[in-house]
Amino acid sequence: AQSVAQPEDQVNVAEGNPLTVKCTYSVSGNPYLFWYVQYPNRGLQFLLKYITGDNLVKGSYGFEAEFNKSQTSFHLKKPSALVSDSALYFCAVSLEGFKTIFGAGTRLFVKA
């Protein structure tokens, strides 16, 4: 079955420190991979995507993600976290027919 896994329910990091939010996937074929951020009672905001090309993808708000085909991972990273980065982050994969399935979400807390 095709799936997306975010192994951490929550990630805590101090402001100014680097952050990583993990994501692994299991899909057939070449995946389209995405990261979204959600603030309370709000919809999803697109951060970045990988479709093809360079494995390191740069996105909005200083975020980046690295596609690793051998490890089937697409971890989200940021060199220096901000308190305002605190939110719920979803990894997602687009399947045939462009249906998107989401990971369970990881709540990021950045402490000042």
Next chain:
Amino acid sequence: GAVVSQHPSWVICKSGTSVKIECRSLDFQATTMFWYRQFPKQSLMLMATSNEGSKATYEQGVEKDKFLINHASLTLSTLTVTSAHPEDSSFYICSALGVNTEAFFGQGTRLTVV
């Protein structure tokens, strides 16, 4: 980027009534839209795929007679929750597929059934 607008942002309705949620692509045409449901502190679950001019395709376990989807134009899809009950209270989010196959999400609709 492309804009998808959902209306209303929040709604409170009485048990047994029906509620319609609209999803509009404001600056692009979307032949395909998707409807998701999100319970508190949980991920988004795909409910159905809405294709313009044809019947929606529902995911397993989603009651098509309860969650009516209409995609009458290239810029509008509607989700109607019929005979709503408190257990239908949830956050509903739509997305519209753009020309480059990227999905753009609406801001979501918080439904509370009392």
